[in-house]
Amino acid sequence: MLNLIFLGPPGAGKGTQAQRLASRFGIPQLSTGDVLRRAVAEKSALGMKAKALMESGKLVPDEVVNGIVDEALARPEALRGFLLDGFPRTVAQATALDEMLARRGRRIDYVLNLEVPAEVLVDRLSGRLSCPNDGSVYHLRTNPPKRPGLCDKDGAKLVQRPDDQPEAVRRRLSEYQEKTALLTGYYKPRKVLRTIDGVGTPEEVEGRIASALRDHPTGGPAQP
Ligand code: AMP
Numbered sequence: 001m002l003n004l005i006f007l008g009p010p011g012a013g014k015g016t017q018a019q020r021l022a023s024r025f026g027i028p029q030l031s032t033g034d035v036l037r038r039a040v041a042e043k044s045a046l047g048m049k050a051k052a053l054m055e056s057g058k059l060v061p062d063e064v065v066n067g068i069v070d071e072a073l074a075r076p077e078a079l080r081g082f083l084l085d086g087f088p089r090t091v092a093q094a095t096a097l098d099e100m101l102a103r104r105g106r107r108i109d110y111v112l113n114l115e116v117p118a119e120v121l122v123d124r125l126s127g128r129l130s131c132p133n134d135g136s137v138y139h140l141r142t143n144p145p146k147r148p149g150l151c152d153k154d155g156a157k158l159v160q161r162p163d164d165q166p167e168a169v170r171r172r173l174s175e176y177q178e179k180t181a182l183l184t185g186y187y188k189p190r191k192v193l194r195t196i197d198g199v200g201t202p203e204e205v206e207g208r209i210a211s212a213l214r215d216h217p218t219g220g221p222a223q224p
Contacts, residue, residue: 001080001081001106002025002109002110003082003101003109003110004021004081004082004083004084004108004109004110004112005083005084005087005088005108005111005187006018006083006084006085006112006114007111007112007113007114007180007183007184007187008114008115008116008198009116009118009121009172009176009180009181010125010169010173010176011116011120011121011122011125011128011169012116012121012198013116013124013198013205014085014086014114015034015085015086015137016202017112017202017205017206018031018083018084018085019135019136020202021083021206021209022083025081027077027078027080027081027082027083028075028077028078028083029082029083029085030072030078030082030083030084030085030087031085031086031135032068032069032085032087034135035072036054036060037135037161040054041132046064046068050064055162055163055168056163056167056168056171057163057167057168057169057170057172059089059090059175059179062092062096065087065089065093066093066097069084069087069096069097069100070100073100073101084097088183089176089179089180090179090180091183091186094186094187108187108190109192110192110194110213111183111184111187111192111193111194112194112196113184113193113194113196114198114205115195115198116198116199117199118173120199122173124139125164126164126166127140127141128140128160128161129145129158129159129160130160130161131151131154131156131158132156132157132158132159133151134151134153136151136152136153138151138158143202145158194212194213196208196212
């Protein structure tokens with residue numbers, strides 16, 4: 001069982017790395033951003049509540065995302081572990097997560113904090129293309145899809161996320177600085193925090209994460 005959280009600003013590579021680790025370890029990736037984007041696309045009540053906030057780069061209310069995570073943790077596939085990507089983003093979310101896990105007799109094994117300088121984040125986000133179906137991420141220059149504009153996995157037309165436009169990017173980075181960055185202080189005393197240099201290719205960063213996980217008490221999750 002491996003319970004992981006990815007921390008880091010928008011564009012740090014949380015989604016990319018969470019997707020890689022999820023398939024490597026056979027545990028589900030839970031991205032609150034992906035769940036919310038699907039809800040917006042489906043125009044559900046949740047999506048209607050979140051749409052304007054997301055598009056302007058603001059956080060959606062804690063109780064909304066807490067509910068999404070609580071539901072996901074109740075699913076049978078989460079019994080083997082989980083990778084949280086984009087949650088928690090506030091101290092209130094972190095304490096809510098602690099309660100959700102305590103109720104289930106579980107705890108966080110690692111908090112992987114991806115560090116990337118601001119100028120690299122802006123470059124990554126401005127060139128990012130995303131698959132609206134499966135959340136796969138590409139970059140116009142550094143990681144282009146095999147066929148221009150189309151997802152390698154399902155052939156869907158790739159889109160630029162509305163919140164990857166410059167003004168929303170600025171807002172997301174400032175939301176991160178104000179509300180999320182201080183979570184490293186929340187987790188540090190528990191000795192679960194691992195800070196990872198997030199600059200480099202996805203393979204390089206994945207290698208650093210694998211080294212950080214090697215001291216897991218069980219010897220690390222089983223490799224496939
Ligand atoms: P992400 O895909 O993680 O960058 O999230 C995209 C957007 O979804 C964020 O800018 C927020 O508007 C919203 N969102 C995702 N996760 C959370 C969260 N844990 N707390 C609040 N808002 C969130």
